[in-house]
Amino acid sequence: MGGRKVVIDYPSPNTAKQMHVGHLRPIVIGEAVARLIEFCGADLVRDNHIGDWGTNFGILILAIRRAGFQLDAKSPTALEDLERLYKEGSAATKADPVLMDAARAELAKLQSGDPANTALWKEIVEVSNAACQRIYDQFGLKTDVILGESFYRDKVDQVYAELAKHKLAEESEGALVVWHDEEPRFSRDAETKMPFIVRKKDGSSNYASTDLATLLYRAEHFKADEIVYVTDGRQQDHFHQLFLTGGKWFKASGRKLPRLRHVWFGTILGEDGKAIKTKSGEPVRLQELIDQAEKLAFEAVTSKNPDLPESERKAIGKAIGVAAMRYADLSSNRTMDYTFSWTKLLAFEGNTAPYLMYAVVRVRSIFRKSGLAVGQGEEGATDPETPAEIALARKLLAFTAALDQALEELRPHHLCTYLHELAAAYGTFYAADSVIVDDPAVKARRLMLCSRTCAVMETGLRLLGIEPVERM
RNA sequence: CACCCCGUAGCUCAAUUGGAUAGAGCAUCCGCCUUCUAAGCGGACGGUUACAGGUUCGAUUCCUGUCGGGGUGGCCA
Numbered sequence A: 001m002g003g004r005k006v007v008i009d010y011p012s013p014n015t016a017k018q019m020h021v022g023h024l025r026p027i028v029i030g031e032a033v034a035r036l037i038e039f040c041g042a043d044l045v046r047d048n049h050i051g052d053w054g055t056n057f058g059i060l061i062l063a064i065r066r067a068g069f070q071l072d073a074k075s076p077t078a079l080e081d082l083e084r085l086y087k088e089g090s091a092a093t094k095a096d097p098v099l100m101d102a103a104r105a106e107l108a109k110l111q112s113g114d115p116a117n118t119a120l121w122k123e124i125v126e127v128s129n130a131a132c133q134r135i136y137d138q139f140g141l142k143t144d145v146i147l148g149e150s151f152y153r154d155k156v157d158q159v160y161a162e163l164a165k166h167k168l169a170e171e172s173e174g175a176l177v178v179w180h181d182e183e184p185r186f187s188r189d190a191e192t193k194m195p196f197i198v199r200k201k202d203g204s205s206n207y208a209s210t211d212l213a214t215l216l217y218r219a220e221h222f223k224a225d226e227i228v229y230v231t232d233g234r235q236q237d238h239f240h241q242l243f244l245t246g247g248k249w250f251k252a253s254g255r256k257l258p259r260l261r262h263v264w265f266g267t268i269l270g271e272d273g274k275a276i277k278t279k280s281g282e283p284v285r286l287q288e289l290i291d292q293a294e295k296l297a298f299e300a301v302t303s304k305n306p307d308l309p310e311s312e313r314k315a316i317g318k319a320i321g322v323a324a325m326r327y328a329d330l331s332s333n334r335t336m337d338y339t340f341s342w343t344k345l346l347a348f349e350g351n352t353a354p355y356l357m358y359a360v361v362r363v364r365s366i367f368r369k370s371g372l373a374v375g376q377g378e379e380g381a382t383d384p385e386t387p388a389e390i391a392l393a394r395k396l397l398a399f400t401a402a403l404d405q406a407l408e409e410l411r412p413h414h415l416c417t418y419l420h421e422l423a424a425a426y427g428t429f430y431a432a433d434s435v436i437v438d439d440p441a442v443k444a445r446r447l448m449l450c451s452r453t454c455a456v457m458e459t460g461l462r463l464l465g466i467e468p469v470e471r472m
Numbered sequence B: 001c002a003c004c005c006c007g008u009a010g011c012u013c014a015a016u017u018g019g020a021u022a023g024a025g026c027a028u029c030c031g032c033c034u035u036c037u038a039a040g041c042g043g044a045c046g047g048u049u050a051c052a053g054g055u056u057c058g059a060u061u062c063c064u065g066u067c068g069g070g071g072u073g074g075c076c077a
Helices: A022-039 A053-067 A077-095 A098-111 A113-138 A158-163 A207-220 A235-252 A286-304 A309-329 A353-370 A387-397 A399-408 A413-432 A440-464
Strands: A003-010 A043-046 A169-172 A174-179 A195-197 A226-232 A258-265
Touching: A003 A022, A003 A053, A022 A043, A022 A053, A022 A113, A022 A226, A022 A258, A022 A286, A022 A399, A022 A440, A043 A053, A053 A077, A053 A098, A053 A113, A053 A174, A077 A098, A077 A113, A077 A258, A098 A113, A158 A169, A158 A174, A158 A195, A158 A207, A195 A207, A195 A235, A207 A235, A226 A309, A235 A258, A286 A309, A309 A353, A309 A413, A353 A413, A353 A440, A387 A413, A387 A440, A399 A413, A413 A440
Parallel strands: A003 A043, A003 A226, A226 A258
Antiparallel strands: A169 A174, A174 A195
């Protein structure tokens, strides 16, 4: 992957909504996948493709108008207000087809440049982005560019024109659609038709239009050799159609198609076994989850290490709290659905981030007590001898294999499994063989094992997005 | 009805892509802090891999069917 230009699309939330637990996965998985790709030497562009141009804006604008609401971007409750209005609008348009048409009309006005709707839209996006950024900061997520759907509003006409010119798209029930007859379910002969609708019957763009425009932009502007889309698994059909359409379009127009990968993940389910949705019920807010995680981690470090200064305990609480949530999500295969659970996401014992971070802490503590920097004191080291030393040395050698496995299909859980095994091997070694001993050769080789463990653990943890701590 | 995920220990999940006796964590039980941080270490308990066939020297993995859960299916993303 060295030197390849890769664009990764994440976490790409929809705007005007507060982040809830459902937003955890694209952030956490996207970040880990991005770091894995970057670690292999790829020239990576992190593109946050926010949903800021869809029908939801029509619904939201309509709801704001109907409620006579005055949006104040400075108000601390601005986002909550928008979310409440969106829910009202969503329910209203669902119940009444006339209102749904009105919402579509508001969207069409926005998309055709209506000044009032554009001004309102800008404010909404501003409020939303500021709120998202506060969450990203806590997850250490940094995007290179935010090119949402709206960025492509003047680039979709070229898509329509080219698809029509190459006879890839055709009119159907007033919309512009692309059929893929080679795939039975996307074919025009399918029992239930599932065309790739690139332009709606009212002339406005949708997900497909902007995604095609985005594909072209990434290929031409970023010169992408590869594009990685990190989204949930419910969008598999969409990406399948997007990739098929992109392939035919680029071939017909003599362009080189980047490698396209859909790195999808399973859904976080509610207690009822159904996907967590903003519409039904009240999902746990992501900020609430973070706060709770940090609080519990702070309490844990305070009880275990009360002598540390409060500022350091606070910092450790922040690091461990978010790390625990992150690891809980990353440690199982991303294609699996899982049911939301406070206790699972906030566990600090067993196969968890704190356990892995603890291994690093114990290594660093040994070096601190020895008055050495990590990596020093290895002169005169002999080969591993005890069973625990040998097992640890062997496990250290398996790092690259684990990395390869995680990279193969961009599945971070393979790295998690490995790091847990390494931490366990270190735990056994730590209990069985003292490092600070009189025999200089034994001490040197054990210090060497410690520093190697530290290096591999820290590298692996950072790839997962977890920042190791000195003490805990 | 069609297509896509999934079904593994009481619970949550792995299993190097078809390899040897299916492994971890949690929970439960029994040990271990007077030497480097016990968020730890050692041990016990726990399985007809949903079910039925098939391919193979060998199947949790591949194929067919059945059952069960979730998702998607013309103008959301």
